[in-house]
Amino acid sequence: MPATRVLFLLLLFAAQPALALTESDITGWGKAQWGMTYSEINKHFALNPWEPGEIPTCKLKNRIRIWNQEFGVAFYFDERSEKGKLYKVVLVHFDDRVTDTSWLNSIKDLLVEKYGNPESFVVQDKVKISRWMKSDGQMELMTRTEKNVMCAIEYISRRMADDKL
Numbered sequence: 001m002p003a004t005r006v007l008f009l010l011l012l013f014a015a016q017p018a019l020a021l022t023e024s025d026i027t028g029w030g031k032a033q034w035g036m037t038y039s040e041i042n043k044h045f046a047l048n049p050w051e052p053g054e055i056p057t058c059k060l061k062n063r064i065r066i067w068n069q070e071f072g073v074a075f076y077f078d079e080r081s082e083k084g085k086l087y088k089v090v091l092v093h094f095d096d097r098v099t100d101t102s103w104l105n106s107i108k109d110l111l112v113e114k115y116g117n118p119e120s121f122v123v124q125d126k127v128k129i130s131r132w133m134k135s136d137g138q139m140e141l142m143t144r145t146e147k148n149v150m151c152a153i154e155y156i157s158r159r160m161a162d163d164k165l
Contacts, residue, residue: 023134025137031045032075033086037082038084047061056077057076057077058075069103073090118131129141136157137156141153
């Protein structure tokens, strides 16, 4: 076998792990992508009517299950209309029964597997906060296990959120 071919095969196999570790950007949550209109989101998800208040928000009609835990999901739009564009998605779970919380580590492990290690980690008022920053979006995982269990995952469009502020 020619030396150039052997070198090529060695380089190809050496590059394989690096390709496998490519981290995903944060372009939304599941089928809900940044900038999609309320109408487009409503085609993929069954939404409740607009929430009262200043911020245009709609919640999923049904909760979703992650690691056998039920989460509420809220979608945030830049305006309260069919053409309103998605800029944030928040998943939240509260449980006042103190139980096994090992599933919280499993959620963080899944996020690390998909997005890489968080850019920062802080503990603030007994809430653990991990933050990921990517070119299209950012994400925060917030957990608390004292008195009650809380887990919140917040996905935010970097471009659209900046326009909103």
